[in-house]
Amino acid sequence: MSRRRLLGLGAALGAGAAFAGPAAANAWAAAPRPRGPGAWPVRIELPTGFHPGGVAAGRLPYAYYGSLFGGEIYRADLATGRGEVISPDLGEGNSAAGIALDCRGRLFISGAYSGLARVMDVTTGRDLASYRLGGEGTVVADVAVLADAAYVTDAFRPVLYRIPLGPRGELPSARQVESVPLSGDWVQGAPGEVTALGISPTPDGRALIVVHLLAGGALMRVDPATGAALRIPLGGAVLPSGNGIRLDGTTAYVAQRDAVDVLRLDAAGTRAVPVTRITDPDFDGPSAVAVHGDRLYVSNFGPTTPTHQTPYHSTAVPLVRRTHRSAHTQEETA
Incomplete structure (x- = not known):
């Protein structure tokens, strides 16, 4: 899935824009609710040709999906399965490969081959800030939010990009964005070889976990201050195509x-x-996952060669037994 996703990104960028719908006037608008979560749909249809990348969900019953075609953001009502585009197509060369929702109702979005990270208000659908990360050839893959900064992975380079946040979550200027070189157990692939994709806070919110695709697939614990990486023992599990x-x-x-x-x-x-491996007949190339309530929402990447006529969907499956939740991160996980 990892290399497949990056190949799909290239196809998406070459295919141009798919949609140009207006932003929603109110992303928190009320919608009719079924009687209970058991009646909520387990399959959410996404717009035709949307080509989803990342997905995020918060405390409210909505999931946000990012498009690899033009960087649109689609908000789905998890209770009804209906949704709408709240951030319009940004044009050829833009993507929403990875997204993270913070506790202030902001989406942090990584733009893949555009090299951009942007921050969007989910209530208005408007961009609050945009940052160009790295130089030519930068492919920003995924994003995670800690209490004091957002961190973005680079698919092809041994570096994280740090977007610092103020005491009240204030967004920085472009010159305040930093590069954090990766070191320690980190081994970078050959030029042009995808090495890093997904990223998440650790349970205690003090460090980061990065999906590392080499040597059979691994997870790396990264110190956000120094970039020092420690390979996490996985008890025999392998993640050769790990993504989100x-x-x-x-x-x-x-x-x-x-x-x-x-x-x-x-x-x-x-x-x-x-613990286990979740499979489902409705899966079609899982690229990213989000948690809401007692369900996991899976963004399905779809066929290797996408088109603007390809149908896409998201699949909901039950969570594995819930454990305690950290209070040290600004990213919402449910």
Whole structure:
């Protein structure tokens, strides 16, 4: 899924824009509710040709999906399955490959081959800030939010990009954005070889977990201040096609080519043991996952060669047993 996703990104960028709908006037608008979560749909249809990348969900019953065609953001009502585009197509060369929702109702969006990270208000659909990360050839893959900064992975370079946040979540100027070189156990692939994709806070919110695609697939615990990486023992699990990762307490969900692997972490994110592998006939190339309530929402990447006529959907599956939730991160995981 990892290399497939990056190949798909290239196809998406070459195909141009798919949609140009206006932003929603109110992203928190009320919608009719079924009687209980058991009646909520387990399949959410996305716009035709949307080509989803990242997905995020918060405390309210909405999921946000990013398009690899033009960087649109689609908000789905999880209770009804209906939705709308709240951030319009930005044009050829733009993507929403990875997204993270913070506790202030802001989406942090990584723009893949555009090299951009942007911050969007989910209530208005308007961009609050945009940052160009790295130089030519930068491919920003995924994003995670800690209490004091957002961090973005680079698919092809051994570096994280740090977007610092003020005491009240204030967004920085462009000159305040930093590059954090990766070191320690980090081994970078050959030029042009995808090495890093998904990223998440550790359960205690003090460090980061990065999906590392080499040597059979691994998770790396990264010190956000120094970039020092420590390979996390996985108890025999392998993640050769790991992509998006999301934590629910100490439970990690890692999207792979045809499944979602579930691992249990210690609070610091230094050890992990495999729990199970979630499969579902409705999966179609899981690329990213989000947690809301007792469900995991899986963004399906779809066919390797996307078109603007390709149908896409998201699949909801039950969570594995819930564990405690951290209070040290500004990213919402449910």
